[in-house]
Amino acid sequence: MYSVNPQAAAAWTDLFGWLARDSGVELDVIAHAFPLPLSDLWSRSDLACAFMCGFPFMLAAHRPRPVAAPIPAKAPTHGRPVYATRLLVRADSRFATVEDTFGGRVGYTVADSHSGYNALRHHLVPYYRQRGARLYRDSVGPLTTPRRVLDALSAGDIDIGPLDSYALDLMLRHEAELATKIRIVGTTDPAPAPLLVAAPDCPDEIVTRLQATLATFAEAPACAGLRDRLCLDGFAPVEIDDYELMLRWDAEARAAGYAEPI
CATH class of the missing domain: 3.40.190.10 (Periplasmic binding protein-like II)
Incomplete structure (x- = not known):
């Protein structure tokens, strides 16, 4: 993983x-x-x-x-075995918030992933309740891996995608140049x-x-x-x-x- x-x-x-x-x-x-x-x-x-x-x-x-x-x-809570999901957009996109991406294309990893699916839904449910309608015109997946989420963002196949915060930490530790290509516009609540x-x-x-x-x-x-x-x-x-x-x-x-x- x-x-x-x-x-x-x-x-x-x-x-x-x-x-x-x-x-x-x-x-x-x-x-x-x-x-x-x-x-x-x-x-x-x-x-x-x-x-x-x-x-x-x-x-x-x-x-x-x-x-x-x-x-x-x-870790989102220091010293605890927890993580979160970072909601990412391309660095050169016009999006500043999660709400800015509504009406676009959202990516997900797999339906039994917490960081790439379950946590994403949890974060979006309040917006869904407020609007009473679907938030995105298309849901793109399964992308399966964090790397393929980044690839989909880079290719313009999605406007926003979820990434396991620990996976992103590892990527940035060894690929510092990624920080110039993506932006975090939201973070979910922590989870084990x-x-x-x-x-x-x-x-x-x-x-x-x-x-x-x-x-x-x-x-x-x-x-x-x-x-x-x-x-x-x-x-x-x-x-x-x-x-x-x-x-x-x-x-x-x-x-x-x-x-x-x-």
Whole structure:
């Protein structure tokens, strides 16, 4: 999910290498990038540690085992494993606010994404209630990944698009030039960050060792460079009840008759 560019992908490989060494759990790092479905990754029986969005986690009939939640260095609430969605437009566009984009084209990632769909709807529901009508002439998707949201903006295929705030932090950390190409015109309310999960049948001993090692990441001297490269302060225990927020936002949007972000 967060291998948003080659530099970030290399940093994650290094992190999982450290995790394997310090935990004593043998981990094979596998490449699972677009267009491969994330659902295929999450359903692997040998999964030990992979990111999963909280929304599909809560919707899953057989949930994976929670391992840990990341604490982004620029989390909306400092020191907490939370994130938000940045609503982006092109830097050279005429749009100054989210409202300015109404009547245009909005992008989304996938319908079971929190940052790229559920949070976007939640942010737009008050406007929908006020207007009593659709906000955009077209809803463009599934764009699937943060990178493809940026590509759609750049190509002029959409006027506004949602981007996971932590994914954007990683992109800007390694691609500073992006800051000249996009503007943030809105930010959603914070929500629990995507969590690291293991397969439902992953042994207790493995999950416990991974959790204990990830808990040391924030202070481990060997990880100082990784914390910078990954824009991470550390990892926290997963509080599953916090993720109920995502189901509430979904229910509220549907109750308002706003099933899609248009």
